Amino acid sequence: MEMHVPDDIRQFILQFTPVLAIMTGLVVIVGKWMAHLFTSPTHHVLERGTYRILGVDPAENMSWKRYGAALLLSNAAMMMLGYLILRLQRHLPGDPLERASQTPDLAFNTAASFITNTNWQSYSGEASLSNFSQMAVITFLMSVSAATGVAAAGGFTRGLSRMGSSGIGSYWVDFTRVLYRLLLPLCFIMAIVYVWQGIPQTLDADVIVTTLEGSRQRIILGPVASFETIKHIGTNGGGFFGVNAAHPFENPTPLTNTLHMLGMLLIPSALTCAFGSMIKRPPQGWFFFGAFLAMFLGFLTLIYSAERAGNPLLAPLGVDQNPGAWQGGGNMEGKELRFGVIQSSLFAAVTTAATTGSVDSMHASYTPLGGLALLGQMMLNNVFGGDGVGLINLVAYAILTVFLAGMMIGRTPEFLGRKVEAREMKYVMLAVLAHPFSILGFTAIACLAPSSADSLANMGPHGFSEILYAYVSGTANNGSAFAGLGADTPFFNTTIGLSMLIGRYFTLLPMIAVAGVMASKKNAPESPGTLATATPLFTALLISVILLSGGLTFLPALALGPIVEHLLMLAGRPF
Amino acid sequence: MSPQNLCRIYMGNTLWDGEFTGFRWILRRGHRAVPFGNGTDPQTIRGASMWDLLYIMLTVAFFALATGLILGLDRL
Numbered sequence: 231m232e233m234h235v236p237d238d239i240r241q242f243i244l245q246f247t248p249v250l251a252i253m254t255g256l257v258v259i260v261g262k263w264m265a266h267l268f269t270s271p272t273h274h275v276l277e278r279g280t281y282r283i284l285g286v287d288p289a290e291n292m293s294w295k296r297y298g299a300a301l302l303l304s305n306a307a308m309m310m311l312g313y314l315i316l317r318l319q320r321h322l323p324g325d326p327l328e329r330a331s332q333t334p335d336l337a338f339n340t341a342a343s344f345i346t347n348t349n350w351q352s353y354s355g356e357a358s359l360s361n362f363s364q365m366a367v368i369t370f371l372m373s374v375s376a377a378t379g380v381a382a383a384g385g386f387t388r389g390l391s392r393m394g395s396s397g398i399g400s401y402w403v404d405f406t407r408v409l410y411r412l413l414l415p416l417c418f419i420m421a422i423v424y425v426w427q428g429i430p431q432t433l434d435a436d437v438i439v440t441t442l443e444g445s446r447q448r449i450i451l452g453p454v455a456s457f458e459t460i461k462h463i464g465t466n467g468g469g470f471f472g473v474n475a476a477h478p479f480e481n482p483t484p485l486t487n488t489l490h491m492l493g494m495l496l497i498p499s500a501l502t503c504a505f506g507s508m509i510k511r512p513p514q515g516w517f518f519f520g521a522f523l524a525m526f527l528g529f530l531t532l533i534y535s536a537e538r539a540g541n542p543l544l545a546p547l548g549v550d551q552n553p554g555a556w557q558g559g560g561n562m563e564g565k566e567l568r569f570g571v572i573q574s575s576l577f578a579a580v581t582t583a584a585t586t587g588s589v590d591s592m593h594a595s596y597t598p599l600g601g602l603a604l605l606g607q608m609m610l611n612n613v614f615g616g617d618g619v620g621l622i623n624l625v626a627y628a629i630l631t632v633f634l635a636g637m638m639i640g641r642t643p644e645f646l647g648r649k650v651e652a653r654e655m656k657y658v659m660l661a662v663l664a665h666p667f668s669i670l671g672f673t674a675i676a677c678l679a680p681s682s683a684d685s686l687a688n689m690g691p692h693g694f695s696e697i698l699y700a701y702v703s704g705t706a707n708n709g710s711a712f713a714g715l716g717a718d719t720p721f722f723n724t725t726i727g728l729s730m731l732i733g734r735y736f737t738l739l740p741m742i743a744v745a746g747v748m749a750s751k752k753n754a755p756e757s758p759g760t761l762a763t764a765t766p767l768f769t770a771l772l773i774s775v776i777l778l779s780g781g782l783t784f785l786p787a788l789a790l791g792p793i794v795e796h797l798l799m800l801a802g803r804p805f
Numbered sequence: 806m807s808p809q810n811l812c813r814i815y816m817g818n819t820l821w822d823g824e825f826t827g828f829r830w831i832l833r834r835g836h837r838a839v840p841f842g843n844g845t846d847p848q849t850i851r852g853a854s855m856w857d858l859l860y861i862m863l864t865v866a867f868f869a870l871a872t873g874l875i876l877g878l879d880r881l
Contacts, residue, residue: 306868334856656881735871
């Protein structure tokens with residue numbers, strides 16, 4: 231019997247399969263390059279010059295404490311610089327439109343957002359920022375925050391690859407190499423392709439045009455192409471324009487939409503290959519990649535099926551949501567006609583998986599179950615995850631999994647040839663718990679704050695989801711917004727800013743400590759009782775632990791938001 | 806709550822009254838060199854915004870806490 235696959239589902243498979251196939255192909259190329267970058271003993275001329283100017287000894291083998299402190303304090307300095315420029319914008323040269331400085335709370339939020347690779351925006355780019363601020367603050371912080379994350383993953387993996395070592399390498403070398411050898415070349419090439427596709431790249435602030443109706447309209451311009459490259463390759467996500475990648479200047483063609491998605495997935499996926507290569511266990515890298523991919527496909531399927539089903543409340547109003555010759559069908563609220571349900575679902579799945587935050591559709595308009603899947607990926611924070619931190623988060627859960635498995639069979643757990651003991655488990659738990667602590671804590675405070683209701687566009691469960699999404703997005707360093715929350719208030723700017731900082735550093739620093747402790751350990755020879763971690767069984771166990779711990783932690787919050795909204799929608803009550 | 810009152814909670818009246826020499830120097834410098842506010846806005850003190858000071862202190866406090874985390878992890 232021949233199985234009939236509806237045309238729209240066939241279209242969906244045809245559109246997402248090439249993206250994932252190309253990504254998988256690039257995993258090997260970029261992964262090998264990153265492994266070489268982190269292990270090569272040779273410093274290039276430009277790098278040597280940089281070390282000399284900065285007074286850095288590239289041969290220094292930093293302890294994890296020194297590595298973490300260098301990462302943290304350099305980030306603090308860059309955040310302060312960003313804050314000052316945003317506060318002084320009005321008085322800095324180069325903006326003929328004379329846009330005002332950001333308010334102190336907004337500047338704090340923006341600086342925290344971009345240094346933590348979150349890129350949550352409580353402002354609209356074209357209305358709030360001069361081209362100078364877009365380049366000197368936004369693009370600069372997007373570059374260095376991505377370099378920070380990838381460098382941390384390099385130092386972390388190097389720590390896990392060593393035995394009996396007092397250090398995990400030099401942070402300055404990792405940071406500089408990631409910037410010079412990976413991000414800048416990739417962004418340069420990608421920017422040229424983007425310009426070819428029609429994305430503006432100019433220092434002009436605007437152009438005045440006469441519309442078809444005869445009125446005059448100001449079109450904002452700027453260095454958008456270069457901005458878009460690091461925005462996606464760096465898993466940043468903040469838009470040059472307020473509507474982000476739904477804007478035709480940010481995302482003019484189907485090719486740019488595809489390149490945006492590939493850019494977001496490129497480094498998080500390739501780091502699995504780099505990890506396997508650096509620890510000299512390539513299969514381990516592939517099994518981690520498999521875990522990422524399996525979770526991603528599950529969430530993608532949930533998002534697409536929820537959006538494809540459409541909104542049942544519209545059916546009695548006579549709205550045709552069926553796919554046909556003239557429309558793709560499904561829930562089209564908040565989605566662009568040129569992307570439809572298929573490309574919007576795929577883009578939304580990618581941007582919340584890779585914790586980028588770039589959007590080509592409005593996430594608040596997704597069906598409750600579609601919105602739940604978007605929230606779920608950020609709550610887990612390791613379905614590919616952001617540049618560097620996604621891999622680190624997955625390894626945290628892998629260590630947790632071997633610990634739980636070890637406890638079940640009464641053996642001391644082992645990971646990558648070393649015993650996992652109480653000290654590193656405490657660090658892992660600190661990293662794992664900081665994430666829900668920030669999300670649920672700030673959400674609870676915001677729900678109790680009397681002023682929160684004034685910021686909500688919707689009441690009931692959808693309003694709760696708007697608040698929950700803001701802190702999930704902030705803590706997961708994603709940055710996408712569940713539109714509907716007016717977040718530009720001192721309360722939300724401050725608390726979301728703090729959630730971004732906690733989500734970034736209170737999960738990253740304990741894991742760098744884990745790398746340092748593991749590097750100092752001696753080899754524990756594998757025995758027949760050792761739980762092999764590069765197997766399908768362990769991968770399935772790892773995914774189960776991630777989903778179970780994520781579910782147990784966040785299900786009550788999800789039940790108050792998207793789950794009850796879904797049930798009410800089925801009962802005919804909109805929000 | 807006004808920014809002035811919030812500052813009193815965090816820093817005491819001394820800052821607002823300009824009794825604390827270190828801050829007074831910063832504020833006087835801010836009035837001359839830093840174009841924040843205009844000195845008459847209720848959210849500014851002598852040219853420097855109280856909110857700016859608060860957010861800078863909040864940032865410093867956070868990174869000090871994170872540095873403390875690095876130093877304190879060994880004790881776990």
